């Protein structure tokens with residue numbers, strides 16, 4: 001295939017428009033290369049596209065229009081085009097949607113130009129208003145970042161005239177700045193921490209793998225605090241030394257504050273950030289710099305995997321077991337698995353880091369498909385916390401209380417010693433259920449199959465499925481009796497109330513995602529807690545993820561049984577991981593920690609495995625169960641979700657599909673359902689799911705494509721295919 005097309009030659013262009021084929025255009029003046037980002041006419045519009053190959057020329061050549069212009073962006077490399085194609089095939093996603101995923105950058109291809117940017121000035125404004133204060137706060141919070149007028153006004157929630165007023169007074173400075181400044185260089189030769197024997201050995205193995213220039217995946221397992229981050233930062237250093245780019249994926253943007261500082265300390269400059277909290281201007285700059293190679297290290301959320309790296313040598317997936325790596329709408333992909341795919345195309349190394357690997361990765365490491373490194377001990381004197389169960393059947397607890405006397409005593413000891421305690425409850429809001437004590441009615445969402453959760457902080461009822469909120473009613477919506485609505489069960493807000501009553505002199509902080517307006521506010525809170533700004537931390541799963549709280553020596557798990565119920569095959573795995581992660585928060589520095597699990601079923605195998613620390617035993621038992629059931633990672637699965645405003649219609653189409661299972665039967669696959677999807681109704685749409693199970697080696701995608709193509713879908717019906725669903 002030619003890689004350059006002379007002016008007038010026919011080229012096939014992939015656009016972001018939902019069309020099922022490449023469009024033919026004539027190459028513009030000066031010609032164009034394969035992979036070039038171009039602007040092409042489509043009807044009356046101009047749309048973005050990528051030159052994908054030669055045109056087909058299968059219709060009237062005189063009607064074919066010309067590419068308008070080649071954009072000023074690094075061309076999409078062959079490697080990237082291959083990657084997008086493979087992800088499209090694997091997830092059964094049309095290519096235009098893949099291209100949209102890979103070009104999420106505003107102003108792609110705009111020429112560099114000067115623009116006005118705004119920073120904190122030196123003067124004080126003559127008069128302070130709320131709006132002015134917000135502008136100044138935004139500028140000081142973002143430190144060195146500069147904003148355009150629109151971005152600043154939007155972020156602060158003010159009109160641009162407020163900003164202009166501050167500029168006049170010198171409180172905000174306005175300057176001309178070229179777009180897309182290069183990033184400061186990261187220096188891998190700066191000294192890292194002195195590694196322990198285990199850590200150094202691990203870093204050496206990863207370093208050698210990177211020097212080999214070949215593909216490989218390594219599972220880096222080690223308890224929280226064992227120094228996995230230190231080890232993979234050395235792998236990053238080696239990658240940078242080789243002049244290749246590195247990508248570190250993190251599950252929560254909330255993690256990055258602490259993390260970015262560590263990276264800066266190691267390499268002398270900030271890495272490139274990529275996540276939903278990054279401003280448009282910075283996104284544009286990041287996208288461009290990644291393509292040109294100027295961004296040496298990207299730290300980001302899962303979508304960073306689709307950035308146009310010029311020469312990617314290493315992908316680290318931190319907390320690789322985290323479920324947020326699975327994208328659950330739009331293109332349904334698992335960033336962990338797609339990272340392995342991308343690395344194999346790019347001859348790069350993958351490091352999967354976790355204290356509690358996913359069963360998939362554990363199995364791949366056992367079978368030798370992945371290499372395995374293990375850090376056995378925690379860094380420094382700190383040991384893994386002691387863990388024990390509090391048998392709730394033996395505890396004397398009044399109703400509507402959740403902190404058992406035994407746990408209370410342990411917290412008191414910590415308070416006296418000036419140490420921190422964490423009370424963990426994976427439930428946001430005040431109470432999970434609001435019930436009418438007159439008629440028994442439970443308040444549910446009008447649009448979903450879910451109960452409304454009371455949030456006292458917001459003073460509203462919230463649906464955790466669709467986000468719908470409404471004020472707390474005065475009278476029961478069902479029987480209309482007044483004053484009988486009562487909360488049932490605890491959420492973190494209610495636990496906070498109880499803790500405040502039990503420990504009136506303690507400083508209590510609540511960490512729950514909905515209590516923070518922004519990732520920045522959350523970061524600030526985490527830092528405050530880490531430096532001793534609270535005695536008791538009450539948190540949801542947000543706290544389970546990688547934050548360092550050096551003063552924390554006690555973790556109390558309020559409801560260790562939560563998550564063990566339910567039909568989800570992965571429930572045991574998730575509970576095991578979550579409990580181990582949470583327990584790992586205790587005793588990170590020089591102090592030993594204690595984790596207490598409140599449970600009504602201390603003899604449950606999962607609780608026993610957590611307490612005894614017999615991880616290998618737990619994984620082996622889980623793996624055996626999955627193998628017997630023929631489910632991932634031993635078999636293949638796909639979920640087909642059909643949604644419609646009409647439940648009956650969704651079931652009818654689902655039933656028709658289930659009956660037309662010829663293409664599946666031909667590959668030996670089975671179809672189950674239709675059944676209500678795990679979330680049966682979202683935003684007023686009824687959801688029905690079919691599950692397809694096949695042997696590991698069966699050509700599942702091709703059969704699925706053939707299968708769903710047989711059924712004509714009414715316009716108001718939506719069908720999505722989820723390869724490797726999270727819940728089965």
Ligand code: ADP
Pocket residue numbers: 193194195196199222223224225226227228229230231379548
């Ligand atoms: P993990 O990623 O396994 O949770 P970290 O790399 O975050 O562990 O290490 C936990 C803490 O111990 C961090 O504060 C880290 O800086 C510190 N640490 C780990 N290894 C070393 C080392 N070799 N020298 C100094 N500090 C270390």
Ligand code: ZN
Pocket residue numbers: 445446447448449450463464465466467468683
């Ligand atoms: Zn809802």
